[in-house]
Amino acid sequence: MKATHAVVVGTAVALLAGAFTLPTASAATGSGGPGPVKKGSSARTLGELGDRAGVRIGTAVDMSALAADAPYRAVAATEFSAVTPENVMKWEAVEPTRGTYDWAPADQLVDFARANGQQVRGHTLVWHSQLPSWLTEGDFSAAELRDILHRHITDEVGHFKGKIWQWDVVNEAFNDDGTMRDSIWLQKLGPGYIADAFRWAHQADPKAKLYINDYNVEGVNAKSTALLALVAELKKQHVPVDGVGVQGHLDVTYDAPHDIAANLQRFDDLGLETAITEADVRIPLPVDSTKTEAQAEAYSVLLQGCLLTEHCTDFTVWGFSDKYSWVPGVFKGEGSANLMDENLRTKAAYTALSQDLKLAAGRR
Numbered sequence: 001m002k003a004t005h006a007v008v009v010g011t012a013v014a015l016l017a018g019a020f021t022l023p024t025a026s027a028a029t030g031s032g033g034p035g036p037v038k039k040g041s042s043a044r045t046l047g048e049l050g051d052r053a054g055v056r057i058g059t060a061v062d063m064s065a066l067a068a069d070a071p072y073r074a075v076a077a078t079e080f081s082a083v084t085p086e087n088v089m090k091w092e093a094v095e096p097t098r099g100t101y102d103w104a105p106a107d108q109l110v111d112f113a114r115a116n117g118q119q120v121r122g123h124t125l126v127w128h129s130q131l132p133s134w135l136t137e138g139d140f141s142a143a144e145l146r147d148i149l150h151r152h153i154t155d156e157v158g159h160f161k162g163k164i165w166q167w168d169v170v171n172e173a174f175n176d177d178g179t180m181r182d183s184i185w186l187q188k189l190g191p192g193y194i195a196d197a198f199r200w201a202h203q204a205d206p207k208a209k210l211y212i213n214d215y216n217v218e219g220v221n222a223k224s225t226a227l228l229a230l231v232a233e234l235k236k237q238h239v240p241v242d243g244v245g246v247q248g249h250l251d252v253t254y255d256a257p258h259d260i261a262a263n264l265q266r267f268d269d270l271g272l273e274t275a276i277t278e279a280d281v282r283i284p285l286p287v288d289s290t291k292t293e294a295q296a297e298a299y300s301v302l303l304q305g306c307l308l309t310e311h312c313t314d315f316t317v318w319g320f321s322d323k324y325s326w327v328p329g330v331f332k333g334e335g336s337a338n339l340m341d342e343n344l345r346t347k348a349a350y351t352a353l354s355q356d357l358k359l360a361a362g363r364r
């Protein structure tokens with residue numbers, strides 16, 4: 001794959017948040033060797049193209065990479081118009097010990113975003129995973145657990161009040177068959193924990209857009225239909241839910257969700273926003289050109305689904321560099337899921353997204 005990506009080095013350095021060491025020009029260009037190449041003067045970043053197409057283009061950010069890897073930081077600063085903390089706003093990260101908060105890494109990302117004119121998706125308040133052990137092993141009563149959840153949401157949303165564009169309030173509440181996931185929250189609090197979580201988050205930051213987020217809900221299926229029924233009921237009860245996040249973790253060996261626009265439209269019809277929140281497309285290794293093309297198509301199907309849906313607000317990728325992807329650690333023998341390889345060379349998928357955004361310019 002020919003490298004087509006480049007960081008506009010001057011801009012990247014000028015825009016970087018002060019908390020970090022600035023990349024040198026040679027580190028950021030990698031001229032002559034691996035790494036991003038210079039963009040022609042007419043080339044635009046995905047974020048810029050997204051602005052013209054009426055959609056923000058975001059990425060999940062790995063805070064260790066952001067601190068240690070200057071070329072990564074330069075791309076994160078310039079290529080995207082929104083960021084999501086990949087891990088540092090999760091409960092185990094912000095409150096590893098009961099009552100003691102560590103906001104520092106998440107605050108750093110919020111500062112980085114502000115310095116670079118980016119919006120922040122807060123991720124995530126209520127989830128069954130990445131919970132601190134004091135919570136999972138605490139053997140709390142239902143009343144205690146409800147108070148703990150209320151306080152967590154109030155404190156975290158309150159801490160970031162005014163700085164978060166969209167919160168993933170509830171994450172992955174369903175099983176693939178459309179039944180509710182048997183999490184600690186469902187077990188102890190019953191299904192009402194979802195409405196409570198939205199109400200508490202809204203009280204803590206009335207301006208943040210509040211989302212429910214899940215995977216395997218790209219197309220019309222049992223899970224997305226159950227999610228639809230839930231948000232319809234929440235709306236009926238005037239629970240402050242604003243949007244539905246479709247994660248978009250795909251695999252080139254699955255069918256791309258060609259009915260995504262029809263699915264998103266169902267939520268749009270209820271008066272809800274939608275977003276693609278965690279897009280990546282993994283490949284069974286080794287990579288070859290057929291798989292790379294299939295990957296580009298799958299990314300494009302996701303973005304086009306968003307572009308075809310009036311109130312789809314953003315398309316966020318779950319990281320952009322293969323160097324920091326979660327995929328190889330979880331799916332044995334798979335990888336290469338991101339828009340750029342380990343040396344930040346762009347793939348066909350990057351070109352496909354640019355093209356889709358160019359075609360959509362001025363149409364939304």
Ligand code: 9MR
Nearest residue numbers: 086087123129130171215247278318326
């Ligand atoms: O990418 C995240 C990875 O670094 C963590 O180890 C993992 C823990 O479960 O969570 C990953 O992010 C997940 C996200 O928060 C929710 N949707 C699925 C993502 C990939 O697992």
